[in-house]
Amino acid sequence: MSAQNPSASAAVRRRLGALALHPLTLALAAAVALLALGEAISPGFASPGQIVSQLTIAALLGMVAAGQTLVIIGGREGIDLSVGGVISLCAFVAGNLMAGTDAAIPLALAATLALGFAVGLLNGLGIVLLRIPPLVMTLGMTGVIQGALVILTRGVPSGRSAPALTALMNQPLVAGIPGVLLLWAAVALGVCLLLHNTAFGVRVYAIGANPEVARIAGMRPERIRALLFGLSGMFAGLTGFLVLGYTGSVFVGIGLQYVLPSIVAVVIGGTSLAGGIGGYLGTIGGAITLTVLQSLLITLDAGPAGRQVIFGLTLLVLLLLYGRQRGLRG
Amino acid sequence: MPLLELSDLRKRYGGIVALDGADLALEAGEVHVLIGANGCGKSTLCKVIAGSVLPDSGVLRIDGAERRFRSPREAAAAGVGVFYQELSLVPSLSVEDNLLLGREPRRFGLVDRRAVRREAERQLALFAGALGPELAPDSRVADLSADQRQVVEILKVLGEDARLILFDEPTSSLDRRQVAIFFELVRALKREGRTVVFISHRMDEIFEIGDRVSVMRDGRVVETTAVADTDPGRIVRAMVGGEAAAGGAPGAAPGTAPAPARPGDATLLRVDGLSAPRVDGVSLELRAGEILGLGGLHGQGQSALLRGLFGIEPGVRGRIEVEGRPLRRPTPADSIRAGLAYISGDRGRDGVALLRPILENLAYGLVTREGGVAFPRGRVAGRLGPVVERLGLRFGSLSDPVRSLSGGNQQKVVIGRWLATAPRVILLDDPTKGIDVNAKADLFRMVRELAEAGAAILLYSSEDGELLGHAERVLVFNGGRIVRELSGEGLTRHALNEAAYATPGATPGAEAGAAA
Ligand SMILES: Nc1ncnc2c1ncn2[C@@H]1O[C@H](COP(=O)(O)OP(=O)(O)O)[C@@H](O)[C@H]1O
Numbered sequence: 001m002s003a004q005n006p007s008a009s010a011a012v013r014r015r016l017g018a019l020a021l022h023p024l025t026l027a028l029a030a031a032v033a034l035l036a037l038g039e040a041i042s043p044g045f046a047s048p049g050q051i052v053s054q055l056t057i058a059a060l061l062g063m064v065a066a067g068q069t070l071v072i073i074g075g076r077e078g079i080d081l082s083v084g085g086v087i088s089l090c091a092f093v094a095g096n097l098m099a100g101t102d103a104a105i106p107l108a109l110a111a112t113l114a115l116g117f118a119v120g121l122l123n124g125l126g127i128v129l130l131r132i133p134p135l136v137m138t139l140g141m142t143g144v145i146q147g148a149l150v151i152l153t154r155g156v157p158s159g160r161s162a163p164a165l166t167a168l169m170n171q172p173l174v175a176g177i178p179g180v181l182l183l184w185a186a187v188a189l190g191v192c193l194l195l196h197n198t199a200f201g202v203r204v205y206a207i208g209a210n211p212e213v214a215r216i217a218g219m220r221p222e223r224i225r226a227l228l229f230g231l232s233g234m235f236a237g238l239t240g241f242l243v244l245g246y247t248g249s250v251f252v253g254i255g256l257q258y259v260l261p262s263i264v265a266v267v268i269g270g271t272s273l274a275g276g277i278g279g280y281l282g283t284i285g286g287a288i289t290l291t292v293l294q295s296l297l298i299t300l301d302a303g304p305a306g307r308q309v310i311f312g313l314t315l316l317v318l319l320l321l322y323g324r325q326r327g328l329r330g
Numbered sequence: 331m332p333l334l335e336l337s338d339l340r341k342r343y344g345g346i347v348a349l350d351g352a353d354l355a356l357e358a359g360e361v362h363v364l365i366g367a368n369g370c371g372k373s374t375l376c377k378v379i380a381g382s383v384l385p386d387s388g389v390l391r392i393d394g395a396e397r398r399f400r401s402p403r404e405a406a407a408a409g410v411g412v413f414y415q416e417l418s419l420v421p422s423l424s425v426e427d428n429l430l431l432g433r434e435p436r437r438f439g440l441v442d443r444r445a446v447r448r449e450a451e452r453q454l455a456l457f458a459g460a461l462g463p464e465l466a467p468d469s470r471v472a473d474l475s476a477d478q479r480q481v482v483e484i485l486k487v488l489g490e491d492a493r494l495i496l497f498d499e500p501t502s503s504l505d506r507r508q509v510a511i512f513f514e515l516v517r518a519l520k521r522e523g524r525t526v527v528f529i530s531h532r533m534d535e536i537f538e539i540g541d542r543v544s545v546m547r548d549g550r551v552v553e554t555t556a557v558a559d560t561d562p563g564r565i566v567r568a569m570v571g572g573e574a575a576a577g578g579a580p581g582a583a584p585g586t587a588p589a590p591a592r593p594g595d596a597t598l599l600r601v602d603g604l605s606a607p608r609v610d611g612v613s614l615e616l617r618a619g620e621i622l623g624l625g626g627l628h629g630q631g632q633s634a635l636l637r638g639l640f641g642i643e644p645g646v647r648g649r650i651e652v653e654g655r656p657l658r659r660p661t662p663a664d665s666i667r668a669g670l671a672y673i674s675g676d677r678g679r680d681g682v683a684l685l686r687p688i689l690e691n692l693a694y695g696l697v698t699r700e701g702g703v704a705f706p707r708g709r710v711a712g713r714l715g716p717v718v719e720r721l722g723l724r725f726g727s728l729s730d731p732v733r734s735l736s737g738g739n740q741q742k743v744v745i746g747r748w749l750a751t752a753p754r755v756i757l758l759d760d761p762t763k764g765i766d767v768n769a770k771a772d773l774f775r776m777v778r779e780l781a782e783a784g785a786a787i788l789l790y791s792s793e794d795g796e797l798l799g800h801a802e803r804v805l806v807f808n809g810g811r812i813v814r815e816l817s818g819e820g821l822t823r824h825a826l827n828e829a830a831y832a833t834p835g836a837t838p839g840a841e842a843g844a845a846a
């Protein structure tokens with residue numbers, strides 16, 4: 001039968017090939033391989049309980065990386081280094097608003113999201129209006145936030161998570177799955193729909209791929225870019241809120257450990273740092289792979305410095321690979 | 331004895347003859363103008379003198395001695411400096427590094443950055459006040475505008491201290507003030523006894539600065555005279571050659587040519603006193619079904635007018651009406667919603683997002699025109715189906731990136747994007763640049779269909795043939811203004827050339843008289 005319709009079977013084969021090469025597939029394959037390696041070295045590494053707890057950590061990374069994905073796709077050297085500062089700030093604010101009571105959760109969540117969005121929008125306005133490079137703007141913002149936090153907290157951990165938030169992070173909700181994973185699934189669905197099935201998504205990719213073409217087609221690249229930074233701040237704010245639930249209370253530098261991994265997750269996920277191509281599915285795979293890699297390094301007792309080195313190297317190697325790929329295509 | 335003498339220079343590029351026995355003699359201390367239609371071999375001639383192109387045959391003498399430059403370095407050593415039409419700047423380097431490239435001042439064997447900065451500032455000061463504030467010695471050349479790059483290339487050549495300097499279209503992007511400063515510098519060179527070759531398409535410039543003028547045609551120098559002994563009409567006749575005899579009547583003055591009457595055709599676009607950077611008080615009317623051509627030399631404001639109309643370039647003043655409704659300080663989104671479309675031949679810059687799928691590229695216009703939140707890919711593809719069919723677009727899948735297409739098919743994607751918005755007025759900005767003959771024919775077939783279906787078309791083309799073949803009326807631009815309107819019998823290749831090379835500012839009637 002298939003011989004009668006070679007073009008159809010060719011199309012199917014092409015689709016399968018594309019699926020096999022999708023960054024999500026590749027990243028998940030890498031994660032499974034790492035899990036198997038971990039299980040071999042230290043039995044129990046890949047137990048269901050362990051996998052769930054690793055996914056919980058991956059969820060936190062995945063949510064910051066959602067914002068990072070958006071600003072990177074938006075192009076013009078889009079990158080958000082301030083996510084660490086925003087996570088710390090929002091965790092601090094949420095912890096103090098909540099102060100251990102469930103009733104204050106809605107207010108704390110709303111305040112956190114709004115604050116994250118506002119900080120991100122400030123980044124965006126500095127970048128598009130004052131033409132400050134994103135790297136510089138968001139790094140500067142990190143400095144300002146961290147400084148403010150030191151003044152606000154005087155360096156002492158403060159704030160307290162509410163029981164319900166802590167449960168969301170740590171207790172199974174349905175079928176042994178904690179609420180945070182369901183939340184991540186919802187966020188993932190939302191981000192993917194936004195990027196692929198809305199006019200806004202079409203615009204985001206267009207301004208990343210060729211801002212001048214986008215402008216001539218009637219889009220407003222500056223406005224969209226500023227908004228993307230706002231969204232990145234909002235996702236970082238959400239992450240800060242959840243981090244509070246995960247750790248219970250907040251110290252000043254709690255968010256900084258997410259900055260580099262959030263970028264690496266995006267890049268492993270196949271989104272080009274040059275903008276205009278990529279997507280959130282790949283980033284999800286990247287976040288999971290990175291988290292498993294991190295756990296494996298802890299199991300192997302590589303130490304925090306060693307972990308940083310490995311992340312840096314991973315980023316470099318991937319950039320080299322993707323860079324070469326672009327060269328081939330171009 | 332002439333400073334430099336060329337005899338019987340020949341150069342072929344495959345089947346194309348660039349130089350076909352060119353002769354030229356330059357006297358020491360003169361400003362020698364070289365003029366000729368595009369592709370007649372002016373740049374090739376310069377490159378032979380500069381040692382960057384080796385001629386197939388011919389003799390080059392300097393001070394009577396036969397020379398053969400095998401590299402630009404050898405020519406530079408003999409005192410030849412060149413302003414290259416395509417510019418010789420390194421985009422990734424700063425202005426100062428470009429200005430002093432290869433001859434940086436040194437101290438203790440190292441580049442003396444302070445001296446470099448001082449020297450660059452001294453040179454830039456020559457154009458003080460005419461460059462815009464954003465040009466600093468440490469600006470990257472890649473970030474500069476076209477006129478700023480040309481100025482930097484001018485300064486770079488001047489810094490080489492050559493005794494023969496060839497300027498290959500150095501003023502094509504400069505504004506009047508910059509040209510005035512450049513001419514002062516040329517006069518200073520002349521006072522120092524240096525020899526200058528100056529290539530330009532602008533008659534007024536030629537008569538202002540030239541001592542002698544040589545006209546080139548088809549790879550040969552056909553006439554050399556003192557500038558004082560010639561006039562624009564004679565120069566144009568020498569340039570276009572045999573066609574001059576067959577040429578039609580001089581064109582009518584602007585606005586006097588009766589538009590072909592087509593009762594019932596509504597005016598779709600009315601522009602009144604529009605000014606913008608490089609556009610100076612343009613008025614025109616465009617009716618449904620009409621293809622109106624914009625002619626003249628490249629860069630005389632045609633493209634600036636179209637981009638200003640569409641809202642791409644800011645700083646537009648004057649009245650614009652689309653279907654009777656005013657369009658004030660338009661942005662592209664406003665223009666698109668008002669029923670305009672803009673198709674540029676510069677696909678890489680203005681046309682397609684190469685990395686994005688064909689589907690998205692086709693849908694950009696719709697997304698803007700219709701707004702809306704959702705982007706249902708399947709439904710959008712369905713709606714674009716007829717457009718894709720009409721274009722005869724050849725592709726694997728609509729989700730393939732545009733970069734997988736050939737140049738002609740990429741251009742079809744741009745056209746399809748605008749067809750999908752059912753525009754009333756279509757602005758075509760040299761739309762056939764770099765596409766093959768078939769794609770060109772397809773494009774114009776479509777443009778005609780659109781006009782027949784009631785759209786109004788404003789067509790700028792750098793190829794006279796396209797204007798002659800498709801436009802019923804042509805407005806000839808010079809220096810940002812409409813200097814002539816040609817239509818009917820008066821619309822001939824000769825009239826187009828004559829109007830294009832006319833001096834801006836002179837009254838059209840006087841020019842027509844001089845040229846006759
Ligand atoms: N490097 C090249 N390869 C092929 N053809 C060329 C090249 N350079 C110039 N030509 C051709 O030679 C002819 C003369 O070109 P050029 O000297 O640039 O003309 P002009 O400067 O008078 O416009 C043109 O037909 C042009 O297309």
Ligand SMILES: [Mg+2]
Pocket residue numbers: 372373374415498
């Ligand atoms: Mg040339």
